[in-house]
Amino acid sequence: MLTAERRRSIMQTLHHDGKVLASELSKDLNVSEDTIRRDLRELAVAGMLQRVHGGALPISPATASFTERQQQAAGAKAAIAQAAIQFIRQHQVIILDGGTTPLQVAQHLPYDLRATVITHSPPVASALAEHPEIEVIVIGGKLYKHGVVSVGAATVEAYSNIRADLCFLGISGLHPEVGISTLDLEEAYVKRAIIASAAEVVALTSAEKLGTAAPYVVGP
Structure with missing residues (x-):
């Protein structure tokens, strides 16, 4: 699975479940937890999610002016x-x-x-x-x-x-x-x-x- 596809899958899971866990994503997507943590970090930098210990949550919409x-x-x-x-x-x-x-x-x-x-x-x-x-x-x-x-x-x-x-x-x-x-x-x-x-x-x-x-x- 390409990086873009994997990250799109992460976001789909996040929107569906209201949270994601790195350990579960690692198993579901058949990649290391380090890879998932890197994906979550990059998605957080892009303003697409809020990282928390062990995973991520949907980001607040209050970032607008x-x-x-x-x-x-x-x-x-x-x-x-x-x-x-x-x-x-x-x-x-x-x-x-x-x-x-x-x-x-x-x-x-x-x-x-x-x-x-x-x-x-x-x-x-x-x-x-x-x-x-x-x-x-x-x-x-x-x-x-x-x-x-x-x-x-x-x-x-x-x-x-x-x-x-x-x-x-x-x-x-x-x-x-x-x-x-x-x-x-x-x-x-x-x-x-x-x-x-x-x-x-x-x-x-x-x-x-x-x-x-x-x-x-x-x-x-």
């Missing part, structure tokens, strides 16, 4: 936002994570909602700037440009001193093998701090991210 992601599954994200706001009660302290789906939540908050929203996302803060009843607290730090959010030690420290009623978490991938994952290590630390700061966590994800993984694990 923020502007591009705003156009992807926009209707589904709006529907998710409408469902998410049902968890909100008057006068709560709410953390809104960065990302295109949390941004939709911000844009759909009722105008009669009285609450405090804490965010490290400039787009989310901007979306709430003219809301008449919501107090907006913006957490600073270093700008992670892909996600358009603040990250770093200062961001994590700020969240560690907050006790929120509810948080809406944006995620890059959700897979039963690894849980919630994201594309940036510093962003993963921030998301963990957000989860620790909130009494209740609502993870927001559209269908195309289900069964996919990104490099950095946030939690189960």
